[in-house]
Amino acid sequence: EVQLVESGGGLVQPGGSLRLSCAASGFTFSSSWMHWVRQAPGKGLVWVSRMNSDGSTTNYADSVKGRFTISRDNAKNTLYLQMNSLRAEDTAVYYCSLAGSYRFDYWGQGTLVTVSS
Amino acid sequence: QSALTQPPSASGSPGQSVTISCTGTSSDVGGYNYVSWYQQHPGKAPKLMIYEVSKRPSGVPDRFSGSKSGNTASLTVSGLQAEDEADYYCSSYAGSIYVFGTGTRVTVL
Numbered sequence: 001e002v003q004l005v006e007s008g009g010g011l012v013q014p015g016g017s018l019r020l021s022c023a024a025s026g027f028t029f030s031s032s033w034m035h036w037v038r039q040a041p042g043k044g045l046v047w048v049s050r051m052n053s054d055g056s057t058t059n060y061a062d063s064v065k066g067r068f069t070i071s072r073d074n075a076k077n078t079l080y081l082q083m084n085s086l087r088a089e090d091t092a093v094y095y096c097s098l099a100g101s102y103r104f105d106y107w108g109q110g111t112l113v114t115v116s117s
Numbered sequence: 118q119s120a121l122t123q124p125p126s127a128s129g130s131p132g133q134s135v136t137i138s139c140t141g142t143s144s145d146v147g148g149y150n151y152v153s154w155y156q157q158h159p160g161k162a163p164k165l166m167i168y169e170v171s172k173r174p175s176g177v178p179d180r181f182s183g184s185k186s187g188n189t190a191s192l193t194v195s196g197l198q199a200e201d202e203a204d205y206y207c208s209s210y211a212g213s214i215y216v217f218g219t220g221t222r223v224t225v226l
Contacts, residue, residue, distance in 0.1 A: 050215070063118075104155070
């Protein structure tokens with residue numbers, strides 16, 4: 001059974017940093033593309049970033065480019081999202097997702113990030 | 118990277134059908150046959166319902182179907198059931214990035 005468990009969310013001040021983690025199990029993590037998707041409270045889904053299986057290819061939404069960095073540790077079956085220079089508009093539930101072929105096959109339960117002073 | 122346009126709401130009585138549209142551009146919906154649809158119940162993670170425009174993952178009822186014409190994709194839910202009441206989001210590949218729709222709340226009357 002595929003399991004994705006996000007952690008690392010919390011309250012952070014504007015301009016601060018946070019690192020999210022996504023622990024994966026139930027599939028071959030080291031062979032899988034992975035995504036981060038976020039959802040502001042009461043709002044819709046927004047794609048954030050993706051990384052290929054060996055970490056050599058990454059893509060970002062314009063809204064986070066230069067501030068967020070996706071990474072992975074295949075030995076630990078864990079995906080990360082380093083978030084710097086956080087803004088109020090980054091407040092959201094952040095989901096990690098196992099990529100299928102041009103789709104989001106499985107999702108974690110999400111972790112809430114709140115940016116506020 | 119503008120969001121795909123969906124109607125905010127749609128509704129139908131049990132047993133009826135509802136169709137949700139998802140309008141993009143030639144750079145996303147119209148340019149690729151990689152439109153997918155997700156169902157999200159309140160407080161829950163999204164669930165994949167349709168991929169590659171019209172394909173259903175294992176376990177998704179055949180009451181759910183998808184199609185595309187030009188820059189607009191559609192999701193149809195036939196034989197509405199109470200458990201279909203949820204938010205629905207489309208998504209499209211857009212060349213190295215992805216874009217989601219604005220979301221549609223489906224209400225079963």
